[in-house]
Amino acid sequence: MDNQGQTIQQQSKRCRLVLFPLPLQGHINPMIQLANILHHKGFDISIIHTKYNLPNLSEYPHFTVHLITDGLSETEASTSDIVLLLKLLNEKCVKPFLDCLAQLLSDDADDHISCIITDAIWYFTQAVADNLKIRRIVLRTGSVGSLLAFAALPLFQEKGYLSWKDSEMDAPVAEFPPLKVKDIPTIETCTTEPYQVVLNMVEQTKKASGLIFNTFKELEEPEFDKLQEQFLVPTFAIGPFHKYFAASSSSLWKQDRTSISWLDTQAPKSVIYVSFGSIAEMQEEKLIEVAWGLANSAQPFLWVVRPGLVNGSEWLEILPKEFLEAISRRG
Known part of the structure; x- marks a missing residue:
């Protein structure tokens, strides 16, 4: 085949x-939203x-999905230690990822695979990409800002910030304003x-061919x-992704829509929204502190309290009766 024929193919x-x-x-959710944007x-x-x-x-x-085994035991999969x-x-x-990607690359007779896009925390995938x-x-x-803070952890360790006493928590971090x-x-x-895990994520992100942010x-x-000084890779801020495509159908849980009718009765831009995500845990006293902060704000609020947010708690039973009386239907 001549060069022109190869180009046309x-x-x-x-x-x-x-x-x-x-x-x-x-x-x-952000990855599925990004996939929709790119599609x-x-x-x-293709989603692995x-x-x-x-x-x-x-x-x-419109996506091709490929499943790989994760090798987790039942105990490992149910751990509350997110770092582990x-x-x-x-x-x-x-x-499993290497084998799957290698197979996709060998099968790309009709599709040309340009690159892989992986979550930053999948730090092992940089070595796989280099290998293939x-x-x-x-x-x-x-x-x-969070990535820069993670990248600065060695500095924080060197300066002793990670071992300061509770009485020193409000002290400024001189090298990283405005953090305390x-x-x-x-x-x-x-x-x-x-x-x-965090340091591996930062190190391998710096070796990538590009960096996308949902901001x-x-x-x-x-x-x-500051990022451009430390991460010498092309950077793309194309968020917020949900403005382009919702990802509600990729939820791991059935959506609770019981708050929608209440939200519809509130004034525009008046409701405080609070959520600690799907895996975070907190101490009982912190939960109660957040509760009274919302109560004392005098603002309508929607607070997502996930069962198990406080270790050993089923749901809302640890919230004081006085708090529930104080908020009435305001939250």
């Missing part, structure tokens, strides 16, 4: 992207997903190296300037 191939979401709710722009989309926390992807017939879970997933998914000689773009589902010591992300885990520059302009 290459142009006739559809351009395919392979996306690999982290199997946690706050990471699945709308003309890309064919673990069997762990598999959402209902049947509502996305992320560490295990990054160890156990290496071969395919580009990896990273989706960071958190803010730019209490704002530094802390990690509780049974693993011997609590910050290694926009006007919201975090100073943070973007």
Whole structure:
């Protein structure tokens, strides 16, 4: 085949992207939203997903879905130690992901796979991409500021900020304004190296071919300037994704829509929304502190209290009766 014939054949191939979401709710939704955005722009989309926390992807017939085993035991899959879970997933998914991606690359007779897009916390995928000689773009589902804070953890350790006493929590972090010591992300885990997962994520993100954020520059302009100094990769802020495509059908739980009728009776832009996500846990006294903060705000609020948010608690039984009386139908 001459060069012109090869060019025509290459142009006739559809351009395919392979996306690999982290199997946690706050990471699945943005990745599915991004997949819809990219599909709308003309890309064919393949999703690789673990069997762990598999959402209902049947509502996305325009995606090709490939399932891989995660290798987690029942005990490992039910752990409340999120750092341990992320560490295990990054160890156990290496071969299943490598085998799946290698098969897709060998089968791309009709589709040209341009690159893979993986969640930043899938740090092992950079080595896989390098091995298979395919580009990896990273989706960071958190803010730019949070990534910079994680990248600064070695500095925080060196300066001793991570071991300050409770009485010093309001002290400023001189090297990282406007943070105070209490704002530094802390990690509780049974693993011997609590910050290694985060440090691996930062290190491998710096090696990627690109970095996508679910945010926009006007919201975090100073943070973007700092990011460009530390992460020398092309960066794309194209969020918020939900403005383009909703991802409600990728929910791991059935949606509770009982609050909608109450929300419809509230004035526009008047309701405070509070949610700690799908996996975070907090102490009882912190939950009660949040409760009274909302009560004393004198504002209508919608607070998502997940069963198990407080370890050992079923749901709302630990909230004081006085709090429930004080808010009446305001929250």
